[in-house]
Amino acid sequence: MSRAPARAAMLLAAIGSPGIAHAADGAHSAANWPAIITFGIFIAITLGITWWAARRTRTTSDFYSAGGGITGRQNGLAIAGDYMSAASFLGISALIFADGYDGLIYSTGFLVGWPIILFLLAERLRNLGRYTFADAAAFRFGQAPVRLSSTFSSLTVILFYLIAQMVGAGQLIQLLFGIPYTYAVGSVGLAMTIYVLFGGMIATTWVQIIKAVMLLGCATFMSLAVLYHVGFPFDALFSQAVAVKESLALKGGASEAAAAESALSILAPGGFIKDPASAVSLGMALMFGTAGLPHILMRFFTVPDARTARTSVLWATGWIGYFYLLTFVIGFGAIILVGANPAFFDSATGAMLGGNNMAAIHLAEAVGGDMFMGFVSAVAFATILAVVSGLTLSGASTISHDLYASVLRKGNPDPAAELRLSRITVLALAILAVALGIAFEKQNVAFMVSLAFAVAASSNFPALLLSMLWKGCATRGVAWGAAIGAVTALVLTVLSPTIWVAQLGAAEPIFPLGSPTLVSMPLGFLAIWLISRFDRSPRAALDRAGYVAQRVRSETGIGASKASNH
């Protein structure tokens, strides 16, 4: 059976986007009133917050970083909100529904990046930067080369992430709310433009917090309902899931031995590992990519100081870990409550109504009826909106702060002009995101999120780490090294089985691994090191001379940007 490629596609779809391929035939394509009403309430509250935030957004500091006035607990929730996308909620629970244990492997990969961010980056980043991670990465270097390079890698990461979210959003909303794809994508673009354009970081943060609370609440309720249904002890969750899988396999015509074997396979690693190198490579992308995502790193500038940045990672890690534990219960619960119920499947084809990624939504219906399913659908929509808002704001700060203010205006921009430009950029990015979302409707975008993680791990992460911790690091090394890491990740992905074989139809991939990070991340580090090492220019001497002062600043917080008062 050719399960491995199918599984690989599933796995990628899980992190790439909700990836609902055949949306039109679902039972939920008709207007779904509970969903529309809940979502209407969410929109009303968030627009109210945006109106409130807009009156507090006067300076570039308000717009980019909420004036540095967010608390650790709030920021922890906002970070968790940025990270718990609809892709992780629907995708990972669907992956567990289909393959069981393999979904847990993904969850662990997504979580373990957080401790690394805390131990190595968070506090120094907050002490050195103001609005974007490039503030810290370019601190003692020639501004133009480093910022140009970081703008390139950041926009690459943001665009791939954004396309995946937009396409997923369009398909999901089309399915849940029964509106056409183009309108679905357009409405996401419109709502996110309003939040970010008028409310800046203050509104974006609060939208993120509200959504995180709603999502965690829904997931908690669903997990408790599942655990209540299967009863005590905890083992019942797994034994009942195995029993359901076994009876389904028997119904599908498998022999008794084969049915038992395939049912038990959901409790151990299955098709996840095609080869160990690909597994480690993907693991590295997930672990270190998180530490290079611009829309995540910018959240550390919304808090007043390094200590609060530290606390916010603890909160974020706690919430994200808790969320992944819940998706594990939800996925297994879906096997029992959705998998065994023929009402959720097309009677002719046997496929799940609305596509495989609907497992969590169907489970919501099974445990809480139509009302609760509507509520969960609305939360999924809100989740997408919040994530694309964060991405857009991060792209806008990259262009207006890194490119315009720091490179073109050499660090002395007219604040009003900078704020105006960031708003124009928000508008431009929103239009671009909607256009790309429509253009990629029929394309497989599933690989784009893992590509974004790979690029981040191979460029932003090495640049940030070496510039903060290695004295010998120099302008040319950081600028070119980060670009080399990013381009390598991109090129190797094109040559990998994901694109070269699956999309371009070649027989054999030129690069064998599913993820490029095992090669591109060490190469990013090596390039920065080599180019810096052999740089004997006056600029490099200046870069090295600036290290001690930068290091003391990063360790003590002397001269760090302060929260602005309102």
Next chain:
Amino acid sequence: MTEREADERLHRIAEDPRYQSLVRRRNRTSWILSAIMVTIFIGYMLLVAFAGPLLATPIGAMTTTIGIPIGLFVILSGIALTGIYVAIANRRFDAEAAALLKDHQA
């Protein structure tokens, strides 16, 4: 304070033995905890890659396999290590850094 004075102050701090000791210990904590996290996760990925049958072994008379608590352990260890770092930093390093800055008041 002029830029030059600020720079001199930063260099004075850099030469203060208490600063050097603080940064050394804090860094050691960070790197050790990072190494533990990377080891746990990469170790887990290697177990998944090379020891699938071991992870599939049921625990006692239950259906639950060894792989499930191990996977959950990876997630919980991430949260625990984060908590350990925050506790150490809040209790020890912050106070030392504050005292150091006070002595190097501008």
